[in-house]
Amino acid sequence: xxxxxxxxxxxxxxxxxxxxxxxxxxxxxxxxxxxxxxxxxxxxxxxxxxxxxxxxxxxxxxxxxxxxxxxxxxxxxxxxxxxxxxxxxxxxxxxxxxxxxxxxxxxxxxxxxxxxxxxxxxxxxxxxxxxxxxxxxxxxxxxxxxxxxxxxxx
Amino acid sequence: xxxxxxxxxxxxxxxxxxxxxxxxxxxxxxxxxxxxxxxxxxxxxxxxxxxxxxxxxxxxxxxxxxxxxxxxxxxxxxxxx
Numbered sequence: 301x302x303x304x305x306x307x308x309x310x311x312x313x314x315x316x317x318x319x320x321x322x323x324x325x326x327x328x329x330x331x332x333x334x335x336x337x338x339x340x341x342x343x344x345x346x347x348x349x350x351x352x353x354x355x356x357x358x359x360x361x362x363x364x365x366x367x368x369x370x371x372x373x374x375x376x377x378x379x380x381x382x383x384x385x386x387x388x389x390x391x392x393x394x395x396x397x398x399x400x401x402x403x404x405x406x407x408x409x410x411x412x413x414x415x416x417x418x419x420x421x422x423x424x425x426x427x428x429x430x431x432x433x434x435x436x437x438x439x440x441x442x443x444x445x446x447x448x449x450x451x452x453x454x
Numbered sequence: 455x456x457x458x459x460x461x462x463x464x465x466x467x468x469x470x471x472x473x474x475x476x477x478x479x480x481x482x483x484x485x486x487x488x489x490x491x492x493x494x495x496x497x498x499x500x501x502x503x504x505x506x507x508x509x510x511x512x513x514x515x516x517x518x519x520x521x522x523x524x525x526x527x528x529x530x531x532x533x534x535x
Binding site: 328336337338340341344345347348351355433436437440441443444 | 504505507508509512513516517520521524525527528
C-alpha cells in the first residue's frame with residue numbers, strides 16, 4: 301500500500317503534470333491512424349497518469365477515482381466496443397472489422413466510414429489497455445495485504 | 455542511418471544489458487533496465503520503426519519500471535546469487 305507523499309513538491313508537480321499527460325494520451329489515440337501511436341500506446345499513457353497519481357497521492361485517493369471494480373467494467377466496455385464494431389460489420393454483410401460496410405449505418409462515404417471505424421476500434425483498445433494496466437498496478441502494489449483490506453469488502 | 459551513432463548506441467545497450475543482469479542491487483538493476491529501454495527506443499527510431507519505439511518508451515520504460523519497483527518493494531532488495 302502506497303501512502304500519500306509528504307513532499308509538497310512531488311504532489312504539486314504530479315497535480316500539474318497529470319492533465320497534460322491525459323491530453324497527450326488522447327492526442328495519441330485520436331491521431332493513431334495518421335501518425336505513430338494508437339490505441340495501445342495511448343491507453344498505456346492514460347494508465348501512466350493513474351500510476352503517477354497513485355505514486356504521488358497514495359493508493360487510497362487513486363482508488364476513489366479508479367477502483368478495481370470500475371477498472372474491470374471499463375476493460376469489459378473496451379473489449380465490447382472492439383468486438384461490437386467488428387460484429388456490426390459482420391452483420392452488415394462484410395468481413396469481421398470491414399469498416400467500409402459501416403457507411404450505410406453512419407450515412408457517410410465508405411472512405412469516411414473506414415476512418416471512423418478504425419477510430420472507434422482504437423478507442424476501445426485504449427479503454428481496455430488503460431483499465432487492465434491500472435488493474436495490474438493495483439494488483440502488484442496491494443499484494444499480500446490483510447483480508448480486512450477494502451478490496452475484499454464490497 | 456548514421457553508422458557511428460548506431461555503433462555507440464549498440465555499445466551502450468550492451469553495457470546496460472550486462473550491468474542489469476550482473477548487478478546485485480535489484481533496484482539499481484531496474485533503473486539500469488529503464489536506461490536500456492530508452493536506448494533500445496532510440497535504436498528502434500534509428501531503424502525507422504517509430505511505432506515500436508513508441509511502445510518501447512511507453513510500456514517498458516514507463517509502466518514496466520514502476521511495476522518492477524512495486525515488485526521489489528514487496529520482496530527483498532538484495533539478490534542472493
